[in-house]
Amino acid sequence: xxxxxxxxxxxxxxxxxxxxxxxxxxxxxxxxxxxxxxxxxxxxxxxxxxxxxxxxxxxxxxxxxxxxxxxxxxxxxxxxxxxxxxxxxxxxxxxxxxxxxxxxxxxxxxxxxxxxxxxxxxxxxxxxxxxxxxxxxxxxxxxxxxxxxxxxxxxxxxxxxxxxxxxxxxxxxxxxxxxxxxxxxxxxxxxxxxxxxxxxxxxxxxxxxxxxxxxxxxxxxxxxxxxxxxxxxxxxxxxxxxxxxxxxxxxxxxxxxxxxxxxxxxxxxxxxxxxxxxxxxxxxxxxxxxxxxxxxxxxxxxxxxxxxxxxxxxxxxxxxxxxxxxxxxxxxxxxxxxxxxxxxxxxxxxxxxxxxxxxxxxxxxxxxxxxxxxxxxxxxxxxxxxxxxxxxxxxxxxxxxxxxxxxxxxxxxxxxxxxxxxxxxxxx
Amino acid sequence: xxxxxxxxxxxxxxxxxxxxxxxxxxxxxxxxxxxxxxxxxxxxxxxxxxxxxxxxxxxxxxxxxxxxxxxxxxxxxxxxxxxxxxxxxxxxxxxxxxxxxxxxxxxxxxxxxxxxxxxxxxxxxxxxxxxxxxxxxxxxxxxxxxxxxxxxxxxxxxxxxxxxxxxxxxxxxxxxxxxxxxxxxxxxxxxxxxxxxxxxxxxxxxxxxxxxxxxxxxxxxxxxxxxxxxxxxxxxxxxxxxxxxxxxxxxxxxxxxxxxxxxxxxxxxxxxxxxxxxxxxxxxxxxxxxxxxxxxxxxxxxxxxxxxxxxxxxxxxxxxxxxxxxxxxxxxxxxxxxxxxxxxxxxxxxxxxxxxxxxxxxxxxxxxxxxxxxxxxxxxxxxxxxxxxxxxxxxxxxxxxxxxxxxxxxxxxxxxxxxxxxxxxxxx
Numbered sequence: 001x002x003x004x005x006x007x008x009x010x011x012x013x014x015x016x017x018x019x020x021x022x023x024x025x026x027x028x029x030x031x032x033x034x035x036x037x038x039x040x041x042x043x044x045x046x047x048x049x050x051x052x053x054x055x056x057x058x059x060x061x062x063x064x065x066x067x068x069x070x071x072x073x074x075x076x077x078x079x080x081x082x083x084x085x086x087x088x089x090x091x092x093x094x095x096x097x098x099x100x101x102x103x104x105x106x107x108x109x110x111x112x113x114x115x116x117x118x119x120x121x122x123x124x125x126x127x128x129x130x131x132x133x134x135x136x137x138x139x140x141x142x143x144x145x146x147x148x149x150x151x152x153x154x155x156x157x158x159x160x161x162x163x164x165x166x167x168x169x170x171x172x173x174x175x176x177x178x179x180x181x182x183x184x185x186x187x188x189x190x191x192x193x194x195x196x197x198x199x200x201x202x203x204x205x206x207x208x209x210x211x212x213x214x215x216x217x218x219x220x221x222x223x224x225x226x227x228x229x230x231x232x233x234x235x236x237x238x239x240x241x242x243x244x245x246x247x248x249x250x251x252x253x254x255x256x257x258x259x260x261x262x263x264x265x266x267x268x269x270x271x272x273x274x275x276x277x278x279x280x281x282x283x284x285x286x287x288x289x290x291x292x293x294x295x296x297x298x299x300x301x302x303x304x305x306x307x308x309x310x311x312x313x314x315x316x317x318x319x320x321x322x323x324x325x326x327x328x329x330x331x332x333x334x335x336x337x338x339x340x341x342x343x344x345x346x347x348x349x350x351x352x353x354x355x356x357x358x359x360x361x362x363x364x365x366x367x368x369x370x371x372x373x374x375x376x377x378x379x380x381x382x383x384x385x386x387x388x389x390x391x392x393x394x395x396x397x398x399x400x401x402x403x404x405x406x407x408x409x410x411x412x413x414x415x416x417x418x419x420x421x422x423x424x425x426x427x428x
Numbered sequence: 429x430x431x432x433x434x435x436x437x438x439x440x441x442x443x444x445x446x447x448x449x450x451x452x453x454x455x456x457x458x459x460x461x462x463x464x465x466x467x468x469x470x471x472x473x474x475x476x477x478x479x480x481x482x483x484x485x486x487x488x489x490x491x492x493x494x495x496x497x498x499x500x501x502x503x504x505x506x507x508x509x510x511x512x513x514x515x516x517x518x519x520x521x522x523x524x525x526x527x528x529x530x531x532x533x534x535x536x537x538x539x540x541x542x543x544x545x546x547x548x549x550x551x552x553x554x555x556x557x558x559x560x561x562x563x564x565x566x567x568x569x570x571x572x573x574x575x576x577x578x579x580x581x582x583x584x585x586x587x588x589x590x591x592x593x594x595x596x597x598x599x600x601x602x603x604x605x606x607x608x609x610x611x612x613x614x615x616x617x618x619x620x621x622x623x624x625x626x627x628x629x630x631x632x633x634x635x636x637x638x639x640x641x642x643x644x645x646x647x648x649x650x651x652x653x654x655x656x657x658x659x660x661x662x663x664x665x666x667x668x669x670x671x672x673x674x675x676x677x678x679x680x681x682x683x684x685x686x687x688x689x690x691x692x693x694x695x696x697x698x699x700x701x702x703x704x705x706x707x708x709x710x711x712x713x714x715x716x717x718x719x720x721x722x723x724x725x726x727x728x729x730x731x732x733x734x735x736x737x738x739x740x741x742x743x744x745x746x747x748x749x750x751x752x753x754x755x756x757x758x759x760x761x762x763x764x765x766x767x768x769x770x771x772x773x774x775x776x777x778x779x780x781x782x783x784x785x786x787x788x789x790x791x792x793x794x795x796x797x798x799x800x801x802x803x804x805x806x807x808x809x810x811x812x813x814x815x816x817x818x819x820x821x822x823x824x825x826x827x828x829x830x831x832x833x834x835x836x837x838x839x840x841x842x843x844x845x846x847x848x849x850x851x852x853x854x855x856x
């Protein structure tokens with residue numbers, strides 16, 4: 001398969017991809033506006049391609065549709081270090097922006113796993129998360145202003161360069177996470193953050209009971225510890241990481257918690273977090289200056305990929321309900337006789353169940369995924385914590401939204417895109 | 429004038445208030461839905477009354493319209509300390525919620541000046557700010573989920589109880605700050621924050637040049653100092669506070685900066701902030717453990733009120749542009765031969781010009797206000813930083829928004845309120 005035809009979303013390798021009628025590669029907002037106007041006049045479905053790192057299929061082309069590929073809109077237009085703002089074209093790579101601003105003592109806080117390839121526009125359109133959200137929030141929290149091309153080719157400006165703004169509707173946050181359904185983001189002004197000083201500090205805590213691990217996380221989140229990262233691997237994933245890397249990890253019976261603090265309070269924050277872990281019954285707690293132990297988290301995906309094909313699930317529940325969700329996932333896995341492994345951003349309740357795809361049987365994996373979503377929603381959770389809905393979870397929307405709430409979303413979609421040409425049938 | 433007839437917005441005392449046809453005092457979401465459905469069927473304009481603390485006239489009644497007064501929807505429905513969430517009816521007073529959750533080691537961070545009277549629903553509908561926004565953001569940053577009655581009486585649920593959520597459009601943030609134009613918030617789930625430990629520390633820094641003060645603020649905001657409050661009074665206001673209170677303040681030639689840090693790093697943060705002030709050329713820097721010096725800020729409004737009637741302006745610019753805005757305001761004041769005093773949340777660029785109303789001449793004061801808005805917008809600022817648009821700034825909207833952007837806002841309004849019954853002619 002060529003470019004613009006599939007993204008990182010998990011689909012069978014032999015799936016027959018839809019063939020778009022044309023791919024436009026704009027360099028300016030005006031190019032995008034002209035192209036969209038053409039699609040609007042001819043009622044062509046439009047998909048927006050950025051870096052192809054999406055995990056929900058939201059950027060896949062439509063048969064006979066128009067693809068707008070944003071990768072050449074990749075200029076960093078301005079860095080205003082005093083105002084802590086940068087303005088970029090939507091196709092700028094996340095990591096490139098971050099690298100460009102560090103010389104000012106600032107960084108770009110959103111850091112999804114795909115940041116070396118994903119674009120600012122794509123990560124805004126999907127409200128991308130990542131590992132550092134417990135400290136810095138998601139991408140939404142770093143967007144100041146947007147330039148957006150609407151379905152009819154008109155160009156609007158949302159937000160402002162001010163920290164506070166109580167002027168008109170918050171269109172900025174309406175477009176953040178709208179997954180290409182309301183308009184095409186061509187330019188973004190984003191907030192930069194002062195680089196924390198001091199040495200980071202990391203810790204690992206092993207738990208033989210998932211309830212104990214859950215209590216540890218709740219107490220950490222409520223404590224004065226200022227953690228930047230708070231992650232979890234299940235026991236099997238921990239064992240696989242250890243098998244592959246011989247890091248000397250004690251394999252827990254239930255879960256391994258991995259945390260990091262940065263800034264001048266790092267050691268103090270890790271003190272508090274380790275006390276929480278011990279108090280909740282951790283079987284082993286280990287800590288270390290620097291960010292070395294974070295490697296354990298990053299090695300989990302390669303360890304999984306080496307051992308199978310997985311649908312990477314993505315759901316979220318309130319932090320205190322994580323142990324219940326994990327217990328339900330174990331029940332579902334047992335009932336379905338299906339392997340589900342768990343990695344999670346436990347600090348914000350965002351859980352990625354890894355659902356094995358056996359013998360290319362995607363239907364079973366998808367059914368298990370839907371059952372896990374249903375379980376999460378019963379626990380006050382959401383269909384997607386950070387990957388979005390796209391095409392893969394579109395059928396799940398009625399699990400979360402009642403008719404009136406879905407109707408309100410569709411009314412807004414229709415108001416901004418009356419012909420329904422932008423990413424139709426996706427996200428909402 | 430009786431209740432439900434005027435809010436805190438500055439209008440002439442002898443203004444003839446509009447007379448609504450009826451006032452509904454609901455106790456439940458269903459009561460609100462029934463009332464709004466009635467108004468929808470009969471095409472009555474609806475205004476929403478909470479505590480009457482608004483500063484932009486957004487809650488004032490319509491002649492012959494329906495007032496929905498939310499003060500009896502005042503139950504705190506749930507506090508989930510482990511999840512750091514509280515669910516309340518919209519009419520709960522901000523301070524009452526804060527008081528109710530402190531026993532769990534948590535607090536409700538939004539703290540507008542009106543928090544002893546303002547309601548959760550009203551502060552969400554206006555995205556209220558306040559003194560602590562540089563540390564905690566505005567009200568928007570603390571809203572997890574909403575129950576909203578739409579114009580046709582249907583009830584929708586937005587948001588979630590999860591920290592991360594990438595499911596559907598972000599309707600929550602669309603309703604935050606929409607000033608009653610899109611729906612009526614009847615219930616809110618909000619985030620609570622761990623109470624910082626340690627002793628607060630405050631400082632005052634006097635500047636004889638506004639540019640020096642501006643440079644000090646920029647360097648504080650970019651530094652590692654974690655300030656909770658960063659305020660400014662102009663020289664005259666400082667002098668009036670001193671005249672009334674004999675606090676021993678050194679009267680600066682340009683401005684007094686007031687800052688506070690809380691938490692375990694408070695002293696260190698104030699160290700850094702004071703260094704920034706001295707480096708930028710402060711004529712005097714004074715610091716003190718505890719929050720005592722904050723009184724200086726709080727005494728500024730009484731000092732102003734004692735000396736005249738004022739239109740309390742509200743605008744925002746990027747922090748580095750504050751000195752330019754202040755210089756422009758001084759120019760406007762001189763050209764108009766009109767007194768304008770300045771108090772500001774300088775840490776987030778939100779400036780409140782206090783425009784004197786002489787001999788009940790509101791027209792002149794309003795014209796000066798408009799000129800200041802225009803000056804702010806030229807400096808990449810906004811019409812309103814935290815008070816909202818309401819009726820008083822509605823005519824200014826075209827200063828900030830181009831036609832396409834205003835049209836997009838109106839399209840969304842029309843999609844959710846096709847008959848235009850909710851707060852018509854206000855906010856957008």
